[in-house]
Amino acid sequence: MQVSYxxxxxxxGQRELSEFPRFGIVEFARRxxxxRDIRLKITGPFDQPLILTATELAALPRISLTADFHCAAGWSHRAVKWGGFRFSDIWEQLILPHARPRSEIELVVLRCQDGYRTALPWSDLLAQEVLLADRLNDLPLTVEHGAPxxxxxxxxxxxxxxxxxxxxELRDNGAEYVPLLPRLLDHPRARVALEERGQWLPGSLLRYAFRPFIKPIIRKLKSLANSAS
Incomplete structure (x- = not known):
């Protein structure tokens, strides 16, 4: 199924980039x-954790999603083509039948191999445009863009x-979750339409604070990729 977003x-506050650069915290890119294979551990308010691999995901409908990508630092890359599986399908068809939660889910914590973590409200993850993606522009994800x-x-x-x-991690409340980033840089939802770049200061001000770091971070991450190849 093909979807355009x-x-x-x-x-x-966004400026278009013609390239889709590797971007993020340099410390994590070094790790x-x-x-290299897909292996997702699902935990929550249920009896046993669940492990999902490419084999289980292959039973789901594959979605092709074309969407603009917006970075809180102020750059955007238009019409990125992703391939993968809707999070809502993974929940309904793979998680829920095997691990029925004992309570309502409120928050989802997303943990990564490099130590990065972030979180989103449960309702946001169930939106129809949210994917677990394993392909970019019809090719398998590279390390630079989030493989596997x-x-x-x-x-x-x-x-x-x-x-x-x-x-x-599916949590029945977010009271004990500690964000990885300082709260100035980490909004609980980070919705682009509302310019929720971070907390405490308006997004319209934060965009100017973030903008000078775009080019140096891109250059540094390119240098790391070149030295690793």
């Missing part, structure tokens, strides 16, 4: 991946689209 106009599998949440800034996804 691209918008005609860029959101407030080697522990597993990653979250793609087009309505949210890129730091919520966790790369190298390793573990999904």
């Amino acid at each position: 691209s918008q005609r106009d860029l959101p407030p 080697p991946l522990t597993c 599998i990653r979250i793609v949440a087009p309505s949210h800034y890129g730091y919520k689209s966790a790369k190298h996804l390793d573990r999904i």
Whole structure:
């Protein structure tokens, strides 16, 4: 199934990049991946954790999603083509039948092989455009863009689209979750349309604070990739 989620106009404060760069916290890009194959551990308010691999995911409908990618630092890349599986399908067809939760889910914590983590409200992850993606532009994901599998949440800034996804924690409340990033840089939802780049300061101000770091981070991550090849 093919789905398009691209918008005609860029959101407030975004500037278009012709390339789709590797971007993120440089510290995490230095860390080697522990597993090149898809292996997702699902934990939550149920009796036993569940392990999902490419074999289980292959039973689901495959979705091709074309969507704009927006970074909270202020850059966007238009019409990125992702391939993968809807998170809502994974929940309904693979998780729920085998691990019925004892309570309502409120928060989902996304943990990654490189140590990165982020979180989103449960209702946001169930949106129809949210994928667990294993392909980019009809090719398998590279390490630079999140191999072996990653979250793609087009309505949210890129730091919520966790790369190298390793573990999904379903929580019945978010009281004990501690964000990885300082709260100034980590909004609980990070919705692009509302310019939720972080907390405490308006997104319209944070965009100017973040913008000077775009080119240096891109250059540094390119340098790391070149030295590793």
